[in-house]
Structures are given as structure tokens and as C-alpha cells.
Amino acid sequence: MARASSPAAAAFLCALAFLLATAASGARLTVRAGGEVLTVRAGGGAPATAVFALGSFWRSEAAFGCLHGVLRTSVGYAGGSKANPEYRNLADHAECVKVEYDPRQIQYKQLLDVFWASHDPREVFGQGPDVGNQYRSVIFTNGTLEARLAALTKEREQAKDRSSVITTKIQPLGAFYPAEPEHQKFELKRKPFLVQLIGNLPEEELLSSTLAAKLNAYAAELCPPKTQRKISSKIDEIAKKGWPILRDI
Numbered sequence: 001m002a003r004a005s006s007p008a009a010a011a012f013l014c015a016l017a018f019l020l021a022t023a024a025s026g027a028r029l030t031v032r033a034g035g036e037v038l039t040v041r042a043g044g045g046a047p048a049t050a051v052f053a054l055g056s057f058w059r060s061e062a063a064f065g066c067l068h069g070v071l072r073t074s075v076g077y078a079g080g081s082k083a084n085p086e087y088r089n090l091a092d093h094a095e096c097v098k099v100e101y102d103p104r105q106i107q108y109k110q111l112l113d114v115f116w117a118s119h120d121p122r123e124v125f126g127q128g129p130d131v132g133n134q135y136r137s138v139i140f141t142n143g144t145l146e147a148r149l150a151a152l153t154k155e156r157e158q159a160k161d162r163s164s165v166i167t168t169k170i171q172p173l174g175a176f177y178p179a180e181p182e183h184q185k186f187e188l189k190r191k192p193f194l195v196q197l198i199g200n201l202p203e204e205e206l207l208s209s210t211l212a213a214k215l216n217a218y219a220a221e222l223c224p225p226k227t228q229r230k231i232s233s234k235i236d237e238i239a240k241k242g243w244p245i246l247r248d249i
């Protein structure tokens, strides 16, 4: 390794060495650090998983469901010590969304951008009307690369305004407990018409369906405006034809 002139530079070179050492064939990963842009290959074709807490998990799940490359979303509890938490008794856990994605189509860094844009990380003890520790802001990381990217983007957010503190915690993901079925795809289930439109999928299929994740985002109006309009017109078209089942968008 090249000689570094300062501890910060040394740390950066170590992180770089780690990235290059762990890079396998597969997806391209772009990492911006210290003003440099690095592109490495990582991950192969296997889906990757990211977990975030950013307020009510009903909305959090919808915030990620419409992104190109997101394969599945689900909600649960993490970050606490209580075994088997439940919605009415989650103790020290946070409400979370688990995002499964194809790293060839969307990168962890882009998920982080959506994380920051989808809540107010400066709010203390909740988000808007949702008050409490369970609504805290957390990036749950798996490995050094995710932790490094999380820290870099947190610094970037903090630098935008130093008059208040970014409350977001960055911590390794421990146990993730899936939430009860009624909290999965909550926004979609608020619109029974949409649930019916995709054939009243059983819970298990709702959990694993990319289409359900997308429609869950649509139901919450969290797809980009153009996509919202596209889905709306497709639904109108289908309804006019007398209710066949929507298979894809």
C-alpha cells in the first residue's frame, strides 16, 4: 500500500484496500470519498439487503417500494434488545424497513439518498405526529463498506446545516424481527381495490412480490409523479376492460 501522509489518508487507503479486496465480479459500485470517485465491482447477481429506520414503518416501506432495482420490501423491528418484539410491545426496538435489491440495478448509495430524502433526520424523538423512540432514525449496516458509505452521507447531510444536529445513528444490524402481517404493505392494504386488482395475493406472496412493493408505494403516492400517472392510467385501462388481474407495471 502507498504511504499515507496523515492518519485520515491512511484510513482512507485502508478503506480503499478493503473495497478492492472484497470486490468480486458483478455489479459496479461507485464510491465517492475524499473528492475521488472509485468504481469497483461487487456483489455478483445475488440480491442484497439494506435495513433502515426512519419513522413509521408503514411509510418507510412505501418510500423504497417504487425504486427501480428494489425487488422486495418488508417491515420489522431492529436495534433493540427485547426478543420477539410486537407492535404493541416493541420495547427498545425501532420500526424498520428491510429492502431487498439487485445491486446491478441500484446501489446502496442510492438507497442512502432515498433514506435521507424520505424523513427529517434532525427531528428528535420521532417524525411529525409519530412521537417516540420507536420512530428514531437509524442506518443498520452490514459490513465496513455500508458503514463507511453511511458515515460519509451523514457527514454530507450534517454539512448542509450546522445549526441543528443529525440524530441518525449508524449501527451494525443485529437481529431483525419481521413485523406482524397486518403491518406489511400497509399502504396497499388501505386500498382494497388495489389488493383486489393484483388478485388478493396471500400474505406470503404480498411479502415477496415486487409488484406489491411498487403498488404499496403508489398507494402512498411515493412513486415519482410520472410513474404515479403511468400506473394510474394503467389501472384505469384495466378497470375499463372489466377487471382482469394486473400482473405487471
Ligand SMILES: *[C@@H]1O[C@H](CO)[C@@H](O)[C@H](O)[C@H]1NC(C)=O
Binding pocket: 049, 142, 143, 173
Ligand atoms: C451481510 O452481507 C453478507 C455479504 O457481504 C451476506 O452474505 C449476508 O447475508 C448479509 N447479511 C444480512 C443480514 O443482510
